[in-house]
Amino acid sequence: MSSETYSLLVWYWHDGLTDATQLRVVRTDTGEEVHLTDGSLLLRVSTQPDALTTRCLIRHLKSGREVHLQSGQYLLNFVHDYLLEREKPPELPDSGATDPKC
Numbered sequence: 001m002s003s004e005t006y007s008l009l010v011w012y013w014h015d016g017l018t019d020a021t022q023l024r025v026v027r028t029d030t031g032e033e034v035h036l037t038d039g040s041l042l043l044r045v046s047t048q049p050d051a052l053t054t055r056c057l058i059r060h061l062k063s064g065r066e067v068h069l070q071s072g073q074y075l076l077n078f079v080h081d082y083l084l085e086r087e088k089p090p091e092l093p094d095s096g097a098t099d100p101k102c
Contacts, residue, residue, distance in 0.1 A: 008034060037048070045076050 007028040025034040044057040054076045056069040
């Protein structure tokens with residue numbers, strides 16, 4: 001069996017003008033943009049008191065297909081620290097030339 005690594009860079013940001021989250025995905029080996037099919041995913045992270053493992057379910061809603069991941073507390077911390085917006089930062093005055101993605 002041969003091994004293969006498939007790496008993607010994912011950028012996401014909140015667009016204040018449209019009040020929507022934008023997403024851009026690029027292959028690291030070719031630099032080409034990856035076009036995703038339309039769809040929805042459910043991400044569920046479960047912990048139990050005194051448990052050493054954190055379980056994660058990712059479900060493709062249209063098909064119902066699921067995958068399960070298992071990790072330690074770091075998975076839950078990662079989701080909270082990097083994916084969920086805890087509170088909105090204060091709005092900065094528009095200077096006319098600022099691009100928040102830079």
